[in-house]
Structures are given as C-alpha cells and as structure tokens.
Amino acid sequence: KLENATAKAELGRASWRLFHTMMARFPEKPTEEDSLALKTYIQLFARLYPCGDCASHFQKLIKKFPPQIGSRNSAAGWACHVHNQVNERLEKPIFDCNKIGDFYDCGCGDDKNAAGE
Numbered sequence: 062k063l064e065n066a067t068a069k070a071e072l073g074r075a076s077w078r079l080f081h082t083m084m085a086r087f088p089e090k091p092t093e094e095d096s097l098a099l100k101t102y103i104q105l106f107a108r109l110y111p112c113g114d115c116a117s118h119f120q121k122l123i124k125k126f127p128p129q130i131g132s133r134n135s136a137a138g139w140a141c142h143v144h145n146q147v148n149e150r151l152e153k154p155i156f157d158c159n160k161i162g163d164f165y166d167c168g169c170g171d172d173k174n175a176a177g178e
C-alpha cells in the first residue's frame with residue numbers, strides 16, 4: 062500500500078495531543094504505582110505506535126532519553142523534549158517547553174484524574 066503522508070501526520074497530531082495531555086494530568090506527586098504505570102504506558106506506546114518507522118525511531122529516542130516519571134513537571138518536560146527531538150529530525154519548529162504549562166487542556170474541568178487528584 063502507498064504511504065499516505067496526510068494520514069500519517071494526522072495520526073501524529075492526535076497521538077502527540079493525547080501524549081502531552083496525559084502528562085499534563087499525571088499527578089504532581091505520583092505513587093510508585095502511578096510512575097510505573099506511566100513508564101509502562103510510554104514503553105508500550107513506543108512499541109505499538111502504528112507507523113513502524115516512527116516507532117523504531119521513537120524506541121531509540123526513549124533509550125537515549127529515559128522517561129522521567131517522578132512528577133507531572135518532569136514527565137511533561139520530558140515529553141516536550143522528546144517531541145522536540147522528533148521535530149528536529151523532521152525539520153519542524155522547536156517548541157518552547159517553558160510554555161507547556163496550560164497548553165494541554167483535557168476539557169474535563171474539575172473531575173478527578175485516575176489517581177484521584
């Protein structure tokens with residue numbers, strides 16, 4: 062089957078949105094179980110990402126830059142950094158990670174996240 066750049070880019074945008082929004086909702090003070098869940102999620106995301114070339118690049122990236130899962134800030138900063146690594150390889154603009162704060166809004170108001178925070 063032919064490669065379809067539009068579909069690939071849309072999958073990328075949707076995936077990054079979920080990825081960053083999940084970091085923005087990760088607990089500020091995670092339990093060990095929360096941190097293990099996030100690490101496992103990231104590893105499986107990298108393994109199962111539907112675009113095979115993207116997945117193998119991303120697996121190498123997370124080996125070089127191991128997931129930071131100790132707090133919301135570190136997870137969000139890490140995700141921004143690895144997305145910028147992908148941006149750099151694809152010759153896309155670099156995002157200012159100091160501005161990540163309120164950028165990703167889940168739209169879920171004051172409901173509790175999975176950890177009850």
Ligand code: FAD
Pocket residue numbers: 069070071072073074075076077081110114115116118119140141142143144145147148151153155156161
């Ligand atoms: P995207 O990179 O999709 O970003 C969407 C929006 O996120 C931007 O408009 C900006 O508002 C914001 N943003 C940008 N940078 C950051 C950042 N660092 N932190 C937080 N927010 C940010 N495509 C390929 O062609 N080859 C690949 O090898 C490849 N690998 C990928 C690996 C992964 C894990 C993922 C999720 C996607 C991959 N993609 C790959 C898709 C690619 O990264 C883009 O998603 C796609 O090209 C669409 O780009 P875009 O310009 O719309 O912006």
